[in-house]
Amino acid sequence: MVERKQPRLTHASLKVLRAFLDSPTVKLSGAEVHKQSGVFTGTLYPLLLRFDAAGWLTSEWEDVDPKEVGRPRKRFYCLTPTGRARAHAALASVSRQSGEAVSWT
């Protein structure tokens, strides 16, 4: 198994991580992350896939039958312990560098 490079932490990726940290026990779909973080879909999905591939997030399909509910299934993302630790470290590092509490919303 090849170790994939850790994702670069941009402003948008920190906002996405912040959205997950704000609701640590809840699994979020891409649409919910979009609403909470305000990150545009064009940036959001590549970020989610990179985090997923790096092992920071896990993802799984919603456990419903699309025919029964009459809509496509959602894919839910959840922070892994590694992802949570990296996200905390990254946000703390940015807060330290800016020298003040940073608001991400």
Add this chain to the structure above:
Amino acid sequence: MDVIWWVTAAIGAIAGNLIASELFAWGPRLSERLMCGAVRRLAPEMQERLREEWAGHLQTIPPGLWRIVAAAGFYVATHQINIALRVWERQENPEETTLQEKASGKIEGTILNVNVGMTKSAVLNAYVSRYAKIEGKGWVLIPDPRDEPEPQSTRRSSQDR
């Protein structure tokens, strides 16, 4: 002068209303077409997953301009996702995908492809990818050195720091 202003405002209001109602009527179909077009541009292994995921995302947005904007965003996402997939593929099979092997022909030219996006807080994100046109092989993505897997020794030493 006041008359011209009022006439212009009235025409603008009517045109805006017409455009809004057209967008509302065409929104679902247009956004679905945009999403399907974006999915077709994806690498085959990701198409099935993201078609369902993105269709689910669009369902959560009320019909109208924002649904179209979200669907247009998927177009931007496909480019970034395809680049990421190529980088991962190169990391897993480095001997097959080095530029030196691809560039066994004459380089006829290079281009820069710049994607610019802006987040809600007006922070500009720019992604620059470089392509080289290789004789007999077409356009080839030039790997970004920052995306290359670091040698084991370098990775260890950077962690130590």
